[in-house]
Amino acid sequence: MTGRPDLIERTEELLVLNSITTAALQGAGSVGLVVGPVASGKSVLLSALGEQAGAAGATVLRATGAQAEAGTPLSIVGQLLHQAPLDADGAVRTRHLLAVAARATGPDQLPADLVQALCGVLFDLSKTIPLLICVDDAHHADPFSLQWLLFLIRRLGTARIAVVLTERTARQHPRPAFHAELLRQPHCRRIMLGPLSHEGVVHLLGTRLETERAAELAPRVDALTGGNPLLVHGLLEDLRSSTRHSLDQYPAGLGDGFAFSQAVVSCLHRSEPAALAVARGIAVLGDQASDHLLGQLLGLFPSLVAGVIDGLHSAGLLEDGRFRHPAVRTAVLHDTDAAELSALHTQAARLLYGQGAPERAIAEQLLASDRPGEGWSTRVLCDVARQALFDGDADLARRSVEHAHRGCTDPRERAKVLTLLAGVEWQLQPGSATRHLPMLTAALRAGELDDRDSVVVVKYLLRHGRITEATHLLEHLLTLGRPIDARTASEVQTVKLQFSSSYPGALAELRPFGSCNVNQDRTPAAVRADPQLQAAAALDEVLSGRADENTFLGAEQVLRSIGLTYRHWEQVEFALLALVYGDQLERAAFCCEQLLGRVGRAAEGIRPPLLALRGLIAVRQGRLVDAERYATSALEQLPWNAWGVNIGLPLATLLMTYTLMGKYEDAAQLLNRPVPQAIYQTRYGMHYLFARGEFRLATNHPHAALDDFLICGEMMQDWDLDLPSVVSWRSAAARVHLQMGNHQQAKVLIDEQTKRLQPGPSRSRGLTMRLSAAVAELKYRPSLLRQAVDDLQRCGSRVELALALADLGYAHQNLGDHKRSRIMMSRAWQLAKEQSAEPIQRGLSSMFSELREEVAPAPATEVATAEAAGSTASATDGLSDAERRVAGLAALGHSNREIARELFITVSTVEQHLTRVYRKLKVTRRSDLPSDLCLVTSGSAWYAS
Template identity: 40%
Template sequence: MSLVERVDEWALLEDVLTNSAERPSRVVVVRGPVATGKSEMLNAVAEQAEARGLVVLRATGLRAERRTPMAVFGQLLLHTDQVGEQPDGTAARTARLLDDARFTAMLRDPDSEREEHVRAHVMRALTTLLHAQAAGRPLAVLVDDVQYADIPSLQCLQYAMRELRAKPVVVVLGLRTGPGAERPLFGAELLRHPRLTQLRLAPLGESATAALLRAHVDEATAQRLAPDAHRVSGGNPLLVRALIHDLLAHDAPAQDLRAPAAGTDTPRHGPSGTRTLPVGDAYRQSVLSCLHRGEDAVLAVARGLAVLDDAASDATLAGLLDLDRETVALSLRTLEAAGLTGAGSFRHPLARTAVLDDLSRADRIELHRRAAELLRRHGAEPPVVARHIVATGEVTGADSLDVLWETATRARRDEDVSLAIACLHLADEACPRGERRSEILAELARFAWRVRPSTLGPHLNALRAAFDEGWLAEGAVPVLLSGLLWQGRFEEAAEVARKGQVTHGGASAVTAYLAAGAVRTTYPALRERVGADNWPAPQSIADVLAARGGDPRHRVGAALNTVLTRGADPGAADVAETVLQGTRLSDATLEALTSALSVLIYCDRLGRAAHWCDVLLREATRLGGPGWQAPLSAVRATVALRQGNAPDAVRYALNALSWISPQGWGVGIGSVLATLVSAHTAMGQYEQAMAYLDHHVPDGLKETRYGLELLHARGQLHAATGRVRPALDDFLTCGELMTRWGVDQPALVPWRSAAAEMHLRTGGEAEADRLVKEQLAKCGPGQSRTRAQTLRVLAEVAGLRRHHHALHEAIEELEKCEDRLELVRALGALSRSHHALGELGQARMMARRAWRIARDARAETLCEQLLPYGDGEASGADRPARAGEGCPAEELTDAERRVASLASFGHSNREIARKLFITVSTVEQHLTRVYRKLNVSRRKDLPHDLLADTAC
């Protein structure tokens, strides 16, 4: 036996057994909750008693034999170890007396202690037979689980203890505490015994739990796991051993107890890679063993506690189980003493799961049904009641429907998506056709998009059927329109829009939805299908700024419409920033927030767009929902691409594709594919780019803004691989569609500059000049990236000699907006310009600077294009020093080295001063000293391997 934290109790029992032959009888009652070691203690007593020469008679009470007369006392008399030693005829006499006792007991109430179940002379004779088995030696009578002993046996045992008080007899009784566990009269008689000792076995402490662990794991692991093991087991030895069994049964731990999750037993490691205690099948089975070995009332209360969970109280449990509150309170104390519960709830979610799984389906549903009715009468909050309604799968009336709808509304606000969806599905099955059913269908569609967009189709079909049948509420029509447009079902969307305007009038939700600029600019072809006369005029940005409030969707829609129809507008960007600052991410605001990010992108505020996109992505990850994370990742990929960071663009775009299946992406997949094609093209990975062009896309993609992006990306790939004519056709097609749709702005797709470059390759200089000048005229204030790109192409078209200054202006703009790839192109053009002017040193400096940036951006094709202008030497910092060649940087101070490095790559003194936050005079002084130390006379002769990180 393990004497962990049982030293005092065992010392007392040893004292009882010591010199028992010379002492009168002793009675010991070992009390304790279920599975706290009572049986183990009695087994140890039996071993020690036999070792000391005592005759040991044992019996165990069984629940099934609680009404079987003489079941326990018969075990003592017919003990197999002693029967063979009895004189002839004793066994037969014992059997006759037991039969006599049973016959008498059968005529009595089996639950009444006050009736005489066994006649006195029979009890006297049975006591004599019991003592005779000792054959002159001390006697030990051990009865475990006395709470299950039948009344006739207890009366006989009670008689024997009184008659044998002066004999060398030790009686040890194991008694489980709990409701209904004791027989009151028997307990009262025990207290009258002059030599009674009562032991109460308490749960193990944390140190004892650590000692049990130490027998199976090393000291450090035992000390680390002991607090969690004690917390989960409550010190119940059976549960502690179950946890140890789960620990040893897994090579890796099953579940970190510091963050338990219900019903899981997947092996895990702790944060530092150390082993953590598992909670698995052994623990689950031990929980059920504790409950089924206890009283029926305790098991019932455990089941009620599992069903009610946080709503459990003495009153609710009593009402749910039809028990009196005293029995419930005692059962709760018993569960806590057994280590199953703490502070009114299960110590581990797996315990609750085990109890629920142990219920039959019919019993569980009945308990949940009764719980829902009970909690509703007691005025519980709707979510509390709704969980039980959902568990039953039945809606019994209008009140239940109200509870489900209210719970779904709250759950959406509290981000409990699974509960909201469960409530809506059940409400949809029970709700009749009408406005409320429309709201339910619309909410289900929103949640489907958020959680699993690939399942949106059936919800849209249900909304469409309701619309066709004429009972879809006005407020649900925009949800239907949005879903149809996303899936590229434009003809259906146009039909719904036309009918919706006729049905609900000009001031309807349909009209407001169409008036939003985001719809007009994202699905520009829809206006042609609906008809210009039926399409409402969008709100102007001036009106939005004057209003200073309103629906974020309409405000951002007006800003997006302004940017894509009239050009970049600082007011539109400010509106987008305001909406991003003041709007919380939700199903209703996701479209507005992504549109606001698009406004910042088209206004070339890429840094702000990246910041807000990262903020929203963190929020989407915290709240969960692929339908949120995917579009935000796609927008972040677009930002990275426009910043010239092709590797990051690929990473974000692939992440977006991983969140949603191709079927769930709808027309939005066009933007993701466009980013991937453009990014791989920029990195010279043409085969990968071509593979994404073969990806299946919805038929309606070509009628959307995303289709324009993909068409432009395909043109870029054609251009990079030398297919000039297909590339030109793609760019001109972009221009034709954008002009027809009224979204002809270079911030969306700079088709003119791209087409101009293709015309240059085919000798169409005049057409190229016309296109690039038109694009330059469309570049609004603040569009540094778009303007810089246009200036570069203008310089290429007009001749690099004539527009040398335009390239410097483009480079200065690009350094502000952080587009590294376009900066490489501009620097490359400036290098070629210097080369054409015979300024070879400057040409090399520009080419080397551009090469460094292109190398970091993994733009391999651009690197190859720059090598000839750098004399075939990519960077002095990348070649090994020649023998005998000293390092010029060794003679310079850190400040001089930073200034010289920037100067070697063509930066002006003013630019260097701005980058290093020093004055122009200080720059001039540093350069003077640098020229002297390095023995050079001009900037062109400075080496380029002074400080690679600054130069980049």
């Protein structure tokens, strides 16, 4: 019998109870009191005792207390006596006594003679048959039944009667006098039931599952149920149901099943009256729950709450004042009426706000209530939304600001919240934010937005390419002539630079910048302290030709420290553009990768424009495969119409990449896509025109290409953005003139571009030196091209480096140095192949064909060399810095003496370095050196560090 699953770890308790019934059978009346938490198995134990007592010859009379009948006089007595096997006269007499007793119940207790007469019915019956009286849930018994039970128990003596009661564990018994009197009886024994031990849980699980699986699940089940048998049985039922579908999947959702949920609810409904309310309060308050706060929320005394919480701990539902598992909380919430739950959350928010609780905790209550909040709730929800964006919690940010907007009735406050909502949506899904722009522009014109939010709306319009509206609204704002604070001044300065750097075509329409009454500290210290100003200052210095190393360090500092939120995108863009237009491509690529790694779900709207910038960096580095991937991904992640004029940047990058890779059909399809007409008023239009010109030049339309380059140049000159590092339109136009035989026009353009170069090596100088060589006398070309190669090596511009190497090889060939020519062209071919630059590969093959030398296809030895170099490229990581510098120059065809002179070392040192390089890379000659050594630069050392 004790092997039953519902009697696991109850053997000793059942033996004690059997000894009580045995004593009664032998004429020694006895009493047992079984005490345990709710659902701990008291009723099961009592039922098993009744079965065994009945088998032993006793007559079992059963009664069950119920909370609903706790006020019904003699409800327990009636249940017992109506089951008694009385003869007809005895039954009539008993019914009469119960009727009289029901009418005679006073405010406190029954008359003693009636109690004695009712007890006499059982005493007389026990003379002929032994009795076992079982009262389950005695804590729900009415006072008169308890009076009768005590009278009976005190007079058991030698009667063949055993009385066994069960009651729920409680900090304070509801009938303390009855409890004290019962326990002082000498023939009364108390049996305490506790939760199942770990071994008990394993045993119970083993009745339904394989032994190994039971042992594996037991720790999780124990933690989830606290050893409460009813909860464990609920889990078992869910496990059994789920294994019908997949035995391997059922542990994943442990606690999420219907049977477990019902077991939780059953425990609460069977607990003391306030237990369900307290459980609901804990479910609502979560980590903020305390005895005092629960009492305020539910209108209960804290002491009562503390007692109920003790009971819930004993039942295995709580641990350290919190639900053991989210599934328990879910079950409690699902059992609560929606209107009641909403009211609890609303009251909880009010209480938490009054106590100065964390704003996030208050916001969670407001959101859960799904009701309009009070006046203070709007500020709380908006603050939480901003912080949630910073923390990466996209869902909380969106829900908070949407709830604030729904509950806000004041026009000015509602417009402010709508500004935040548009920003949140732009950060999460830019395309959806455009729907708010009409209302925001109307609010701005109506004077419902403060100055800072007004500037933010202007930035929204610019982001979506609505330049005319942005221009008019900013003009409207600035002509008001009222003083603005420092933070708003930073926003104005950002928008000003945004117009001058990205939308310069519209800047001419804005005259009131100077009339804006701005009180702003523009000292260097103030600029460094404000990331917004620092980013703007960095880009301004680059575009005005005043940039130095401090400029780029400042831009990097901004990118390292700035948060990726809707308010900070312009700072991110400015700082990255400062690095890109300053020809700091490796630094820009590193920072951009770091930013992309930080983009989470709460900043998905920032990813597409960030990818577009990463593509621009990659194509300038000559990393065509990467550029194609970044630009394509940017265009895929944001609908075409959501880009506005900003579509020009990823479109130009992809167009340029396709052109350099020889994918002319793909490029032509891009050009067939319509772009906003306003794009030609923007920086994005410059990039687009330049890329279109490159495509036209590559596809033998030089005149159309020249038009695009010259128009691009006119725009840059008009807008005061005429820097080669922004768009090198002069070098592109010079190439067209060279192709058409107009050497003099090409030289004029190249000389003009040379004057505009910034000091020091750069990608722009490398491009310019390569073209300078094209218009120079043959004897001067190698020197100019070596300088171009050196500059392009330093900035890591692979495709441009391949072209410069090819030109250098061709120059050496014309000068009769065939060996060096083959090395240069081989290196160029390798670089072009690595980046899938098919037109360059074809051009090199054509050049070699003309010279009766082939670099591709096989069986040329240079192709084998290139493949071998590719296979050893990863081995270059094992070279020291000195070895890499020597090997890099050797890979470019320099002699040992030239390398020694370049690096200021001896020829013997060069020979020693090369010996070690050959051994490490397992090559035997210079032509076998991998092509990535051509990119060794001292200028990239900062990146390695």
